[in-house]
Amino acid sequence: MTASTVRRAVSADLDAINRVIERAIMGWRLAERVKRLSLPLYRYDQHDFDALELHVALAEDGRIMGVAAWEPAASADLPAGRTGLLLHGLYVDPEAQHQGIGSRLLNAAEEAARRQGLDGVLIKAQRDAEPFFLAAGWQRLAVDETGRHYPHRLWKIL
Numbered sequence: 001m002t003a004s005t006v007r008r009a010v011s012a013d014l015d016a017i018n019r020v021i022e023r024a025i026m027g028w029r030l031a032e033r034v035k036r037l038s039l040p041l042y043r044y045d046q047h048d049f050d051a052l053e054l055h056v057a058l059a060e061d062g063r064i065m066g067v068a069a070w071e072p073a074a075s076a077d078l079p080a081g082r083t084g085l086l087l088h089g090l091y092v093d094p095e096a097q098h099q100g101i102g103s104r105l106l107n108a109a110e111e112a113a114r115r116q117g118l119d120g121v122l123i124k125a126q127r128d129a130e131p132f133f134l135a136a137g138w139q140r141l142a143v144d145e146t147g148r149h150y151p152h153r154l155w156k157i158l
Contacts, residue, residue, distance in 0.1 A: 009054035
């Protein structure tokens with residue numbers, strides 16, 4: 001199964017988006033209790049459309065198999081003197097992983113940053129996802145402020 005289309009999400013997609021997120025998170029290598037308790041924090045709702053740009057990847061049959069969301073990044077989170085987007089989340093349904101869906105969604109975020117004339121894209125990745133971003137050419141950022149900086153921050157310069 002491969003994604004045939006990446007498009008901007010609409011409100012009617014929310015249930016399917018949240019199903020993808022739930023399936024992806026339940027596959028993380030964390031204690032089941034931790035996943036269950038944290039899952040509500042990862043779900044998107046109607047209000048997120050006001051702050052985030054959400055995109056979905058569709059399978060050939062039209063099912064949503066991946067989602068990415070981004071917003072302008074806070075300058076304090078970015079490398080000094082840079083501008084960028086914060087990739088708020090990137091999730092691929094486990095049944096569709098390793099088929100290019102995550103890469104297509106990453107490309108959509110990078111293209112959005114280019115269109116806005118920004119320097120790059122930042123993500124605060126889940127530990128198990130870090131190899132995916134490194135393989136896509138992202139670079140680890142140093143943790144300069146342990147109280148502020150997420151330990152798995154990665155940056156893609158455009």
